[in-house]
Amino acid sequence: MPAIKINSTPPGPKAKKIVEETNRVLSPSIARFYPLVIDHAHDCIVEDVDGNSYIDFNSGIAVLGVGSTNDRIVKAATEQLKKFTHYSYTDFYYENINELAEKLIAIFPCNAKKEAKQVFYGNSGTEANEAAIKLARYATKRPRLMAYTGSFHGRTTGAMSLTASKIAQVKGFSPLLSGVEHVPYPYCYRCPLKLEYPDCGFACIDYIQENYFDKYVPPEEVAAFFLEPIQGEGGYVVPPDDYFKELFKRFGNYGILFADDEVQSGMGRTGKWFAIEHFGVVPDMIAVAKALGGGLPIGALIARADLMTWQPGSHASTFGGNPVAAAAGLAVISEIEEKKLMDNATRQGEYMMRIFHEWKEKYEIIGDIRGKGLMIGIEIVKDKKSRQYGSAEASKITEMAWKRGVLLISCGRSTLRVVPPLTITRELVDEALEVIENAVAEVNKETVSKRNKLN
Ligand SMILES: Cc1ncc(COP(=O)(O)O)c(C=O)c1O
Numbered sequence: 001m002p003a004i005k006i007n008s009t010p011p012g013p014k015a016k017k018i019v020e021e022t023n024r025v026l027s028p029s030i031a032r033f034y035p036l037v038i039d040h041a042h043d044c045i046v047e048d049v050d051g052n053s054y055i056d057f058n059s060g061i062a063v064l065g066v067g068s069t070n071d072r073i074v075k076a077a078t079e080q081l082k083k084f085t086h087y088s089y090t091d092f093y094y095e096n097i098n099e100l101a102e103k104l105i106a107i108f109p110c111n112a113k114k115e116a117k118q119v120f121y122g123n124s125g126t127e128a129n130e131a132a133i134k135l136a137r138y139a140t141k142r143p144r145l146m147a148y149t150g151s152f153h154g155r156t157t158g159a160m161s162l163t164a165s166k167i168a169q170v171k172g173f174s175p176l177l178s179g180v181e182h183v184p185y186p187y188c189y190r191c192p193l194k195l196e197y198p199d200c201g202f203a204c205i206d207y208i209q210e211n212y213f214d215k216y217v218p219p220e221e222v223a224a225f226f227l228e229p230i231q232g233e234g235g236y237v238v239p240p241d242d243y244f245k246e247l248f249k250r251f252g253n254y255g256i257l258f259a260d261d262e263v264q265s266g267m268g269r270t271g272k273w274f275a276i277e278h279f280g281v282v283p284d285m286i287a288v289a290k291a292l293g294g295g296l297p298i299g300a301l302i303a304r305a306d307l308m309t310w311q312p313g314s315h316a317s318t319f320g321g322n323p324v325a326a327a328a329g330l331a332v333i334s335e336i337e338e339k340k341l342m343d344n345a346t347r348q349g350e351y352m353m354r355i356f357h358e359w360k361e362k363y364e365i366i367g368d369i370r371g372k373g374l375m376i377g378i379e380i381v382k383d384k385k386s387r388q389y390g391s392a393e394a395s396k397i398t399e400m401a402w403k404r405g406v407l408l409i410s411c412g413r414s415t416l417r418v419v420p421p422l423t424i425t426r427e428l429v430d431e432a433l434e435v436i437e438n439a440v441a442e443v444n445k446e447t448v449s450k451r452n453k454l455n
Pocket residue numbers: 123124125126127129152153154155228232233261262263264265289290
């Protein structure tokens with residue numbers, strides 16, 4: 001039986017009314033993909049207020065790794081809700097955040113030195129990165145920070161200063177944090193240096209040395225290099241396998257810390273606990289949030305214990321490490337381990353990648369396919385030769401997919417982001433891909449015929 005059920009093309013009457021109310025009472029700073037109004041959800045199926053059922057291919061923006069209303073999470077959170085809901089871990093003690101910290105430390109990628117780690121809790125990705133900024137500066141006594149163009153690290157002023165993915169996210173908010181430098185991300189499909197991997201010999205790393213560290217950014221003043229191992233909001237961009245090895249080798253010698261933002265790519269999403277594990281390097285700290293709480297807000301910074309030199313009172317958060325969210329976090333980790341969800345992510349991801357590569361051969365508007373596990377980007381272009389961003393085309397595809405029962409969103413300028421829960425089954429993948437392919441085929445036909453008319 002198909003999982004998708006569309007009674008009438010969304011948005012239905014109830015959804016329209018709620019959207020109207022939302023626009024009246026909520027801040028207009030939020031940009032939404034399409035007017036989907038949720039009523040309830042379970043695992044990979046979402047039902048809207050008008051009774052339409054959809055396959056979830058975005059996991060509430062990479063949060064619902066173990067699916068919606070996962071039974072184990074609901075049970076763990078409910079039990080904790082009845083015990084106590086809050087008692088500020090920054091002022092008092094309770095046990096389940098220690099247990100969660102032990103788990104996070106245990107899954108942190110290991111290096112030969114097996115350095116001890118410690119955990120700081122906040123409530124979100126931006127707070128985890130904010131903690132990373134403060135800790136890196138505090139521990140190294142160095143003022144400067146490096147980050148990538150195309151990156152997204154959050155929206156508080158510190159994290160936003162590292163962010164460089166969309167103008168709307170930063171416009172009007174300057175001055176931002178001083179001492180932050182952005183360098184080109186290894187976005188090989190659109191190489192900023194117009195070179196080709198591997199012939200380029202990582203010229204983009206030479207570029208950082210020559211144009212920053214040799215010119216105006218003394219490397220010994222740099223506290224940390226912030227990186228997303230796979231760029232998320234920037235367009236699901238995957239660097240070459242040995243890129244980070246080269247980067248860490250070259251710049252680790254300056255005593256620069258590597259702060260790995262796994263807010264979107266972490267917690268099993270790519271088939272490993274952390275996406276950085278695909279690249280054979282070990283960072284000094286990792287920021288996690290999103291999927292960690294299975295839908296409840298929690299963020300964490302896991303860092304080398306020898307860096308955690310900051311004094312009592314130097315950093316804290318009233319709601320950080322909320323015990324209900326921590327109970328959910330423990331349930332998320334058990335669920336991923338016991339149900340072998342990372343293996344499923346790898347299997348379903350490889351299956352989809354094979355199909356997407358076939359689509360790339362078939363459709364003129366598919367420029368690039370990239371991803372690991374269930375973090376896959378399909379870059380839409382106007383045509384393969386010009387590689388011009390197909391932003392309107394990508395929006396059309398996501399809107400069509402939604403109206404036909406698949407919750408698909410985009411990222412970057414024109415990339416479809418395929419990020420279903422790690423629990424997704426082959427049947428649901430096949431049903432969703434049929435909808436997405438039909439939308440791609442229609443938009444492809446329209447785009448090609450428009451171009452032919454112009455020529
Ligand atoms: C890589 C990355 N870092 C940080 C953030 C910010 O997380 P939050 O929205 O929980 O503050 C996001 C959110 O999309 C993200 O993708």
